[in-house]
Amino acid sequence: MRPILMKGHERPLTFLKYNREGDLLFSCAKDHTPTVWFADNGERLGTYKGHNGAVWCCDVSRDSTRLITGSADQTVKLWNVQTGVQLYSFNFDSPARAVDFSVGDKLAVITTDPFMGLPSTIQVKRIARDPSQQTGESVLTIKGPHGRINRAVWGPLNKTIISAGEDAVIRIWDSETGQLLKKSDKETGHQKPITSLSKSASGSHFLSGSLDKSAKLWDARTLTLIKAYVTERPVNACAISPLLDHVVIGGGQDASHVTTTDRRAGKFEAKFFHKILQEEIGGVKGHFGPINALAFNPDGRSFASGGEDGYVRLHHFDPDYFNIKM
Template sequence: MATASTTPRQIPIVCPGHTRPLAEVSFLCPPDEPNRTLLVSACHDKQPMIRDAASGDWIGTWSGHKGAVWSTKLDPMGYLAATASGDFSVKVWDAITGKDLMTFAHKHIVKTVDFSLDSKYLASGGHEGILRVFELEKGQKAEEPGNVKEMKQAQDKVNITKCIWLDNDLLLAAASDGKIRCWNVGSESNVCTLEVEAEVRDMEVTHLTKDGESQIILTIAAGTSVSFFKLVISGEGKDKKLEGSLLHCHKMPIHFREEGGATLHPSSGKKFVAGGSDLWVRVFDFETGEELECHRGHHGPIRCLRYAPDGKTYATGSEDGTIRLWKTDPKEES
């Protein structure tokens, strides 16, 4: 097991600006700017931000929410941003100018948002236990009855903690009952349900190529474990289905009862980073769960983390209100 004394010390880039605990971080490489990577962050201070992911320099803030922001995402083109808030609303912004374009009202705290791969739809979920899908081309009218699709997760109320589009048809929703449901949005049917030990705190989808084979790996942080599922998609359109098989379930030296999480290396798939109930940022072996690295830099528990798309760096957000950018292989880049 790696310890602070055996792990080579790394000094991360510190990104100040937030004043409350972080809730989510995510990266995007805009297709029309292939040499640039953006980093967006959601925070309890109501002020979601966008930064240059290489330097950590602040680019802008989307101001307008009256409650904690739990989720911030850029659309695949990098033109739109969406935010989910404790003020019972989802907002869509112009990611370039910062203009507030749309506001979709909800009846409870909204914890997660995600754009479809074609940028036409926005999904949201939270404490209502209802997964909503808005057709963005309809603008503000997308939230009117009959225009928004609503998929209830269970007979008994559950909280949706994360949602992720697999493609333009299939949408994953993770919940407080430990279940990850896959919905075919066209048919509005639940086509697959996976289950873990506790409330899902974090969920990530990674597309890998191993030995010439394309794989979809689902990473789940829940309870005291990080689980990895292999996903297989079959069929087309409204007949599209999903199957998932458990690859690994690794017990962690931390728990994920708060806003911790895990992220899989996006190109090799050989290691993952996890953080949660303490101050340490840990790197683990994907196959064995062995701890490879252990870093300290934050002054509060780790609340969120993600690898950059090229896998050369990863970001961690903490209760201390800062984001830190770490090198994946500092020796190779020194």
């Protein structure tokens, strides 16, 4: 499996997202410029210029016409995917961390960081079909729990919002009233900050990755713990294969400790686990720093990883991968 190396960012990668067809890959990084690539050959298609801070997260609409990006510059921006034109900018009083379009793209959930005495928030914005009608007000604002909310995604049928972050608790909120419906308990839940949430293709379950060196698979409605995958390094990113019963987990020790150790000791590989059997089935090496972002192509035949080293690596699976016997 020879990876395609994509060098378009000056700074560490933060997030990767494929569009629904799987022909485009969007990347966010600590430089200020989200980038779009062709997902088959890794050719850079264009960039979205306008942010003044690290871009933490992005999402793309189902018809691939609009991109939403959340940034440390205290804005969330809507873009025209094709032209790169900025359609709207939501302004906040603190850095925006996570963004996620609802099914149908009529709503977006956004999280903001605790900042200058303000608590973290989860906000829902209505997304207008016509950008000239777009407004900035929130349909719902949930004053968040303590600490930063690293990820918030929509639950099944847009009825709930699932959030997780620094306090290591996964919470499910009613997306209309903002009421807290469920939260993960100390026994089954993570012990350290949660870095990532990744939904299955059907949306019925999701995977959480944490600095406690594990990833966990949960039922999206009941928040029942289904499976756990344990590694020997903090998990920064995780993804669920839409095709096979596989999950991929990536991470590595903190970047500040990396220079003191050997590249192999840093454990910068994407690890594949069997979703049901919870056993490790293989790893993909290559990054020169922790892996911060992972995404499966919607067809399940390739995946992308983004690292602290500023590279996006695009891997098309060999035929052998589809015949792994457990």
